[in-house]
């Protein structure tokens with residue numbers, strides 16, 4: 001019985017027979033993945049293989065593209081997120097997304113983090129103050145900004161902006177954070193800070209990251225998902241795949257022969 005509960009709680013998002021098209025072009029082909037709770041999962045593969053499409057599909061961001069269509073299911077909390085009656089605002093509070101290029105809102109550092117709280121109806125100033133501080137601390141940005149919370153977010157460096165965006169995602173208390181190439185616009189020091197941060201955050205959140213930076217995926221992830229031409233080719237524990245990939249394509253990618 002206890003084992004049953006543990007097993008059931010282990011997977012947080014299940015992708016089932018999932019296909020996606022942009023017009024006639026099929027970008028995802030029959031993807032099946034069980035993403036593990038409180039782990040870092042990295043989706044890797046050469047440019048154009050469908051990594052971002054998969055991540056964006058989990059947040060339903062691609063709904064905005066008129067030619068985009070899907071079949072199959074993505075299940076979160078026993079519900080298919082593609083069901084018509086899903087409340088997207090509530091879903092995105094629980095499954096947040098951070099993009100490649102940090103996109104702070106044109107407002108103060110404080111307001112960037114408080115934004116989501118206000119959207120979800122929080123009015124108590126003390127409570128908002130408390131969550132803003134906690135989120136900035138969790139995102140390892142508090143010490144750098146605590147004396148200038150009302151400065152424009154645009155005055156922060158790229159690395160600080162990316163941590164601010166992560167603080168904004170954390171503030172609404174999500175369960176899953178999706179990150180699409182979050183460090184590709186950052187220098188090595190800022191990259192290292194974000195990587196350390198993700199390793200800390202995974203104690204409380206499930207992290208799914210898309211990266212074309214293979215050494216980064218190897219450094220930080222518990223699970224790897226290797227995609228090629230819209231298909232999931234191989235998945236498993238990062239340490240196992242790195243040591244002995246089962247598929248020739250995975251091996252070629254790991255050795256830099258494709259991509």
Ligand SMILES: Nc1ncnc2c1ncn2[C@@H]1O[C@H](COP(=O)(O)OP(=O)(O)OP(=O)(O)O)[C@@H](O)[C@H]1O
Pocket residue numbers: 022025027045046047048049050051052053054065212
């Ligand atoms: N908005 C779009 N309209 C049409 N085709 C698209 C769109 N976005 C992506 N595609 C196509 O879907 C396929 C998968 O793209 P996707 O961006 O998911 O790949 P990726 O693995 O994330 O690539 P990269 O590492 O270069 O970001 C590619 O062939 C791409 O050209």
